Amino acid sequence: MRHLLDTRSLDRETALQVLDVAEDMADTQSRQVKKLPTLLGKTVVNLFFEDSTRTRISFEAAAKRLSADVINFAAKGSSVSKGESLKDTAQTLQAMGADAVVVRHSASGAPRTLATSGWISAGVVNAGDGTHEHPTQALLDAFTIRKRRFGAESRGHDLAGVHVVIVGDVLHSRVARSNVWLLAALGAEVTLVTPPTLVPQNVSQWPVRVMYDLDAALAAGPDAVMMLRIQAERMHAAYFPTEREYSRLWGLDAVRAAGLPESSIVMHPGPMNRGLEISSEAADSPRSTVLEQVTNGVSVRMAVLYLLLAGERNDERGEVK
Amino acid sequence: MSQALVIAGVQLLGRDSTDIVIENGIITEMGAGLSRSGARVIDAAGLVALPGLVDLHTHLREPGFEASETVLTGTRAAAAGGFTAVFAMPNTQPVADTAGVVEQELALGEAAGYATVQPIGAVTVGQKGERLAELGAMAASRARVRVFSDDGFCVWDPLIMRRALEYVKSFGGVIAQHAQDPRLTEGAQMNEGVVSAELGLAGWPAVAEESIIARDVLLAEHVGSRLHVCHLSTAGSVDLIRWAKKRGVHVTAEVTPHHLLLTDELVRDYDARFKVNPPLRTQEDVFAVREGLADGTIDIVATDHAPHPAENKACEWQAAANGMVGLESALRVVHQSMVKTGMLEWPDVARVLSTTPARIGQLDGFGTLELGRPAHITLYDASAPGVFTEADLHGRSHNSPYLGRELPGRVQWTIHGGVVTVDDGVLVEDLSERSESK
Amino acid sequence: MSARTVLQEADIARALTRIAHEILESNRGAEGLVLLGIPTRGVTLADRLGPIVSGIADTDIPVGSLDITLFRDDLSRHPTRSPKRTEIPDGGIDGRTVVLVDDVLFSGRSIRAALDAIQSIGRPAAVRLAILVDRGHRELPIRPDFVGKNIPSASSERVNVRLKELDGVDEVTIES
Numbered sequence: 054m055r056h057l058l059d060t061r062s063l064d065r066e067t068a069l070q071v072l073d074v075a076e077d078m079a080d081t082q083s084r085q086v087k088k089l090p091t092l093l094g095k096t097v098v099n100l101f102f103e104d105s106t107r108t109r110i111s112f113e114a115a116a117k118r119l120s121a122d123v124i125n126f127a128a129k130g131s132s133v134s135k136g137e138s139l140k141d142t143a144q145t146l147q148a149m150g151a152d153a154v155v156v157r158h159s160a161s162g163a164p165r166t167l168a169t170s171g172w173i174s175a176g177v178v179n180a181g182d183g184t185h186e187h188p189t190q191a192l193l194d195a196f197t198i199r200k201r202r203f204g205a206e207s208r209g210h211d212l213a214g215v216h217v218v219i220v221g222d223v224l225h226s227r228v229a230r231s232n233v234w235l236l237a238a239l240g241a242e243v244t245l246v247t248p249p250t251l252v253p254q255n256v257s258q259w260p261v262r263v264m265y266d267l268d269a270a271l272a273a274g275p276d277a278v279m280m281l282r283i284q285a286e287r288m289h290a291a292y293f294p295t296e297r298e299y300s301r302l303w304g305l306d307a308v309r310a311a312g313l314p315e316s317s318i319v320m321h322p323g324p325m326n327r328g329l330e331i332s333s334e335a336a337d338s339p340r341s342t343v344l345e346q347v348t349n350g351v352s353v354r355m356a357v358l359y360l361l362l363a364g365e366r367n368d369e370r371g372e373v374k
Numbered sequence: 375m376s377q378a379l380v381i382a383g384v385q386l387l388g389r390d391s392t393d394i395v396i397e398n399g400i401i402t403e404m405g406a407g408l409s410r411s412g413a414r415v416i417d418a419a420g421l422v423a424l425p426g427l428v429d430l431h432t433h434l435r436e437p438g439f440e441a442s443e444t445v446l447t448g449t450r451a452a453a454a455g456g457f458t459a460v461f462a463m464p465n466t467q468p469v470a471d472t473a474g475v476v477e478q479e480l481a482l483g484e485a486a487g488y489a490t491v492q493p494i495g496a497v498t499v500g501q502k503g504e505r506l507a508e509l510g511a512m513a514a515s516r517a518r519v520r521v522f523s524d525d526g527f528c529v530w531d532p533l534i535m536r537r538a539l540e541y542v543k544s545f546g547g548v549i550a551q552h553a554q555d556p557r558l559t560e561g562a563q564m565n566e567g568v569v570s571a572e573l574g575l576a577g578w579p580a581v582a583e584e585s586i587i588a589r590d591v592l593l594a595e596h597v598g599s600r601l602h603v604c605h606l607s608t609a610g611s612v613d614l615i616r617w618a619k620k621r622g623v624h625v626t627a628e629v630t631p632h633h634l635l636l637t638d639e640l641v642r643d644y645d646a647r648f649k650v651n652p653p654l655r656t657q658e659d660v661f662a663v664r665e666g667l668a669d670g671t672i673d674i675v676a677t678d679h680a681p682h683p684a685e686n687k688a689c690e691w692q693a694a695a696n697g698m699v700g701l702e703s704a705l706r707v708v709h710q711s712m713v714k715t716g717m718l719e720w721p722d723v724a725r726v727l728s729t730t731p732a733r734i735g736q737l738d739g740f741g742t743l744e745l746g747r748p749a750h751i752t753l754y755d756a757s758a759p760g761v762f763t764e765a766d767l768h769g770r771s772h773n774s775p776y777l778g779r780e781l782p783g784r785v786q787w788t789i790h791g792g793v794v795t796v797d798d799g800v801l802v803e804d805l806s807e808r809s810e811s812k
Numbered sequence: 813m814s815a816r817t818v819l820q821e822a823d824i825a826r827a828l829t830r831i832a833h834e835i836l837e838s839n840r841g842a843e844g845l846v847l848l849g850i851p852t853r854g855v856t857l858a859d860r861l862g863p864i865v866s867g868i869a870d871t872d873i874p875v876g877s878l879d880i881t882l883f884r885d886d887l888s889r890h891p892t893r894s895p896k897r898t899e900i901p902d903g904g905i906d907g908r909t910v911v912l913v914d915d916v917l918f919s920g921r922s923i924r925a926a927l928d929a930i931q932s933i934g935r936p937a938a939v940r941l942a943i944l945v946d947r948g949h950r951e952l953p954i955r956p957d958f959v960g961k962n963i964p965s966a967s968s969e970r971v972n973v974r975l976k977e978l979d980g981v982d983e984v985t986i987e988s
Contacts, residue, residue, distance in 0.1 A: 054892070061572065070894060077895040081882065086932035091882045119882075139689050160692035161563075161574040162644030169643065170688070183692070185574030208897075227574060253571030254579070359882075364892030 054360045056168045056177040059186040060235040065211065068238055072196050073208045075349070075356035082118070082352065092121035095362050098151040099125045100142065101180070102158040107323065108180050111347070112155045115354035121362070124149065139163060143172040151175045153362055161185035161227075176361040184225045190322055191231035193353040195239055197342050198277050200349065201318050213240030218270050220303055221281025221330055222251045222292075228322045229281055233261055246270045248303060250292045267303050271312060278313065279320040280305050280331045300329050310335035318342050378410045379792065384418035384753060386743065388720030394423065396749040399792030404745055416798075418753055421786055424724045425743040426458025426750025427705065428731040430521070430628060431550075431604060431676035433697070434460070434491070436482060437475070438467025443681040443770045445479065448701070449488035451679070451769035453795035453802075455701040456752035456785040459490040459732070459740050460679075464501070465526040471496035471507035473515035480517040487805045488795050492737055495519040497538050497549060501527050506538060513545040520736045523550035525604055528586060530556055535590060539599035548626075548734065550602040551590055553611070554652065558582035563692060565638040565653040573641065575691065578653050580608040587611050591618035591625050602734060603627040605678050607652040609662030616671045626734050628676040629663045631700055631707035636660075636775060646687045646694030647775045650680070667726060668717040674731045677704045681771030699774050702766050705754060706781040713756075714782065728752075753787035760784060768801055815972075818963050819984035824944070827960030828857070831942050832864040834958050835911060842869035844908040844937065848878040850926055851896035854914035856975045857944060861913060874901035878912070883925040883932075898929070906934040911958075915973040917943040920954035945984055947971050 054067065081089060097116040099109050109125065116123045128142050137145075139158075146154055153176045156164050161183030168177040181187040198215060199207045217236055223229040223245050236243050237260040244262045245252065252263055264270045271278065283303075285296055293299045300306075310319060310332070319331075319340045327333050336343060379396040386392045386404075393408035394401060409415075429452065435443040443451075445462075452460050462479055464470030470479060476493040483491025495512035499505045501524040512519040522542060529535045529551060538549050559582045564570050566577025587603055591614065594601035603615065606627045615627045632650065637657050640648045648654055666672040680697025687694050700707075708727065712718040718726070724743075732741030739748040760783075762776040788796035795802050819827070839845055842865070849858025855877045862875035881887075881895040912926050923941060930939060944960040949967050963986065965971055970987040974980075 074895060077879070077882075077898075080898060081932070084932050085934060089882045089932070090928065091887065138685065139693075140685075158690065160690040162692075163690035165644050166646075166690050183574050230572070230574060254566050254577060255568045255571050258568050259571070360892055363887040365888055365890060 054176075057188050057357055057361065058164050058168060058177065058179045060188045060191050060231045060238070061186065063188070063235065063238060065238045068192070068195070068235060069209070069211060071192055071353065071356050071360060072199060074359060075192070075196050075352045076208050078355040078359070079349070079352040088118055088120060090120050091359060092116070092119040092362055095121045095152040096150055097121045097123050097153045097155060097358065098146050098149070098175075099123065100128060100146065100154050100156040101126070102128050102156070102163070103181070105157055105181070108157065111350045112180060112354050114351050115358055118351070119355055119358060121358065124151070139167065140170070140172055143167055143170065146175065147173045153178060153358060155180050157181045159183055178357060178361065181227055183227065185227050186231045187227040188231050188235075189350070189354055189357055190228050191235040192357070193346055193350040194232055194279065194320060194322070195235055196349045196353050197320065197346050198318070200345070201342065202276070211239040212236060215241040215277065216244070216273065216275040217241050217277045217279060218244045218246060218275040219279045219281065220246045220267060220305065222283050222287060223247045223281070224251045224253055225284070225287070226281050232279065233259055244270050244273075244275070246303065248293050248299070251287070267309070271309055274314045275317060277318050277320055278305065282322065282324065282326060283330045285329070296329055304330050304332065305335045306332045307334035310338060310340065313340065320346060322346070378413035379416060379749075379789070379794070380408060380410055380413045381416045381418045381423065381751070381753065384421050384423040386423050387724055388422045388756075392423070394751070396789070396792050399749055401743070401745055401747055401749050416753070416787060418787070420757065421753040421755050422720050423743060424456070424720065424752045424754060425728040425741055426752050426788070426790065427456045427727045428459040428735070428737065428740050429457050429677050429679070429701065429704070430461045430674060430731040430735055431525070432460040432462055432679045432701065433465065433681065434462045434479070435681060436466065437478065441683050445482035445491060446486040446488075447768075447770040448679070448681070449483060449486050449491060450801060451699065451701040451767070453488040453788045453790065454766070454768040454785065455703065456705050456754060456788050456796075457489055457701055458750035458752070458788065458790045459492060459737055460701075461492045461494050461521060461735055463494050463523060463525045464496040469496050469500050470494070471499050471501070473508070473511040473517070476512050476517035476519055477515050487793070489790055490737070490740070492735060493517045493519055494521045494523050494550070497522045497524045497529050498534065503527060503529055503531055503534060506534070506541060509538075509541060509547060510545065513547060520545075520547050521550055521602070521734070522547055523552065523604065525550065525552045528552050528554040528556060532589060532593065536593050536597060539594055539601065540597045543599055546736070548600040548602050550604050551586065552604050553583045553586035553590070553606075555582040555586055558585075562653075564641050564649070565655050567638060567656055569638045569641060573644070575641070580610055580655070580659070583608055583652060584610040584614060587614050591615070591623050594625060595621065595623045600624040600626070605630050605633065605652055605676070606663065606672060607633045607655050608659050612662045612666035612671055615666070619671065626673040627671070628674045629667055629672045630678045631675060631704045631711070632698055632775060633663055634660065634667070634675070634711040635707050640775070644691045646689065646691050647698070647773060647777075649691060649694050649696055650698050651696040664712060664715070664717055667712065674726050674734065675704065675708055676731065677701055681769055682773045683771060684773075687773045697773065699767065699769055699771055702768060703762055703774060703776050703781060705752075705785060706762070706783045707776070709756065709783045710781055749789055749792040751787070751789040752785060755784045755786045756782065758782070758784040813987055815985045815987045817983055817985050819945070819961060821982035824960070824982050824984070827944060828861055828864055831958045831960060832861060832868055835865060835940070835942065836869055838940070838957065839909055842871050842873060845873050845911060846901060846905055846908050847873060847875045847911050847913055849875070850912060850914040850922060851877055851879055853973055853975055853978065854912075856977050857915060858913040861942070874903060876901045878926055878929055880922055880925040880929050883928045885921060885925065900933060904934050905930065905936045907937050909938045909940065910936040911940045911942050913942045915944050916971055917941075917946045917956055918949060920950045920952040923954045924952055944973060945971060
């Protein structure tokens with residue numbers, strides 16, 4: 054793997070490889086000594102243009118458990134805010150000898166621009182770009198679904214026959230997009246439930262079913278319900294009238310959660326708006342995988358860094374998967 | 375007085391082989407077997423002669439944005455592309471909303487000498503859309519402005535648009551609208567559609583262009599004015615213009631070369647060379663605008679040449695500027711998309727790239743290749759194969775979407791008022807020896 | 813390229829039986845023994861060896877596997893490898909005698925990686941090494957405790973171990 058920029062171009066085989074290696078990584082985390090010497094001498098730079106303590110810490114933990122050196126670079130803005138440009142920042146990292154750059158940016162496509170520009174030779178991991186993709190989030194979500202379903206025998210399994218309902222602001226969600234492509238590649242069935250204003254105008258090419266009615270979608274008894282965070286500011290751009298109305302129509306309250314099949318799980322990428330898109334009862338119930346998702350995130354990111362950095366590296370800059 | 379020119383054996387509008395004699399900047403004779411003693415003979419066998427191209431929509435960036443382009447560098451790029459006249463859009467700094475600025479632009483064009491620069495005046499003060507600029511003063515100035523536009527911005531307030539349409543009737547002016555509803559395109563980055571949904575880039579829906587065009591043609595009809603629509607890009611817009619013309623509305627429309635060839639699929643790599651306003655649209659839209667140009671619904675091709683320095687394009691998509699340079703590639707792109715597909719022939723190319731733009735812009739002396747008329751001529755080698763490269767760019771900026779792409783043809787000679795600006799495929803460096811007073 | 817067979821099915825079976833006796837002899841019985849095979853063929857051999865040792869000692873000897881991929885020192889010289897399973901038997905390895913089982917001993921680097929892997933899992937009382945084929949050319953000070961056969965080889969030659977469970981046949985060949 055040269056870069057991990059999106060799940061759109063991730064084939065089933067590579068996706069399963071990531072998930073299976075993540076299982077191995079997860080196993081090592083229950084040993085007495087959690088640290089592995091695998092990436093000794095490699096430098097991983099966390100290049101975060103957007104604040105995100107949670108994701109950054111997750112990547113940092115993953116890199117350090119593999120004995121890589123971690124540099125945290127909190128860069129400010131883009132040319133718009135007249136900070137240092139993406140190009141200048143990238144070239145600084147190259148001069149520092151970064152082997153991998155984990156980048157989070159508010160502009161969709163920024164990681165791809167970085168990876169294909171020729172400014173750096175490091176491998177690029179997209180930690181979230183604008184409203185485009187967040188591939189490691191989708192991978193840890195798929196890992197979580199698989200783990201709950203197959204337990205210790207997860208290795209090698211895809212998600213064929215698993216029905217996942219994703220609820221919320223799909224239009225602005227990189228988590229939703231990454232999950233749509235990855236879940237489809239793994240054979241899962243995906244339903245999107247959103248207010249009509251918060252789904253992209255043309256998703257006719259997406260491998261999903263789109264519904265506006267949450268109760269109808271939940272009546273089908275999905276295996277996993279993934280709640281997306283809603284930003285209250287969207288109210289002011291007329292995407293929905295009030296928080297109360299949003300919550301009533303598209304929130305996972307206690308009643309809706311209780312109505313789910315016994316084995317169904319409730320997921321959320323975090324941070325949660327308790328009481329808005331998800332009730333506390335749902336978030337704290339045994340169905341909820343919110344905390345496991347965090348733990349699994351470290352294992353999945355260890356797997357990604359391993360696959361990116363451990364093997365021999367092809368030095369073809371143009372080749373982006 | 376400069377040397378006489380004899381263009382020998384050229385295919386006039388791609389048809390019959392002719393000789394053309396130019397003396398003192400005028401076409402003095404056309405026929406077969408012509409000569410003049412002491413004249414320079416240009417062997418034009420195999421070349422197509424077109425009336426000197428006229429671009430109704432160019433951004434020369436001067437005054438104010440000389441890092442991107444100047445009147446000198448922009449007109450050099452124009453000449454290289456076969457253009458003998460360019461209409462300069464007013465989104466400069468200061469904005470060309472007064473007689474003073476437009477006269478300055480005119481003077482810069484005259485000093486450079488590569489092409490005739492006809493300034494376009496802003497519709498509103500500062501292009502802010504609030505108050506009309508002194509359109510009358512600009513019309514009466516030495517620059518004789520007849521085309522007014524707030525291009526870059528839409529004249530959104532319907533009342534201001536109505537007043538502007540009415541006001542320019544007093545001196546035969548025309549309002550050229552950049553049709554883009556600002557409320558429907560806040561933060562927009564690319565065409566709204568299948569690709570934007572996937573890429574997570576905010577969409578610029580076709581309806582934001584079409585709804586403004588619909589409103590403006592109805593306003594123009596109501597007040598009995600002429601209207602010109604800039605860079606029309608969607609199938610729906612073509613339908614609206616067709617409908618309006620059928621009703622007898624005095625509307626004209628332009629399409630850019632890039633909208634005749636490129637689609638939003640090219641945005642998938644987030645390469646900001648393809649970022650432009652209005653954005654690249656779908657293949658259906660490309661086919662529709664080609665049809666519209668072929669059947670006359672769309673009257674002309676205009677480049678919307680928009681230079682930007684490298685750092686404004688070599689960055690993440692969201693931070694990149696909108697625009698592509700287009701003067702040097704325009705004729706070749708029209709050749710590729712319209713002539714090679716059989717939709718236009720060379721006389722039609724002359725019509726859409728020279729005659730009609732000159733007529734809409736009321737630019738005397740341009741648009742025809744006739745006896746007694748000023749010698750503004752473009753000689754084009756349609757058989758030259760080639761790849762468009764940096765070497766083909768002669769402006770200050772290189773933000774072209776065609777770099778590395780195969781484009782046919784080559785501008786071999788450009789003659790501006792009898793002065794050779796492109797000499798056998800090479801841009802003339804120093805015009806001072808050859809220039810003569812117009 | 814020519815190949816010659818150095819061990820056949822019967823040779824391999826005899827070697828494993830002899831190794832099983834040697835393990836019990838050196839350990840003075842079965843107390844505290846744990847066999848850990850190194851994937852891929854070391855695991856197959858450990859799965860065969862375990863029952864043999866158990867049979868002789870008349871008590872069940874725990875058998876597991878130890879993946880060393882994440883501890884290798886040569887990862888960047890090869891295309892990315894996928895790790896294999898590590899299964900430590902119930903009771904773990906603390907205070908026990910771990911016998912590593914592998915098919916071929918060559919540079920010794922795999923065993924070094926295995927020792928590092930063991931260290932992250934627990935603290936055995938002792939670690940021993942059982943090898944089917946020792947082909948020499950050590951690059952580290954590592955030596956086996958139990959050897960099926962010593963096969964001197966040129967470093968350019970390839971030693972191939974094939975086992976019925978994976979390859980359909982039991983044999984060890986050298987290709988030059």
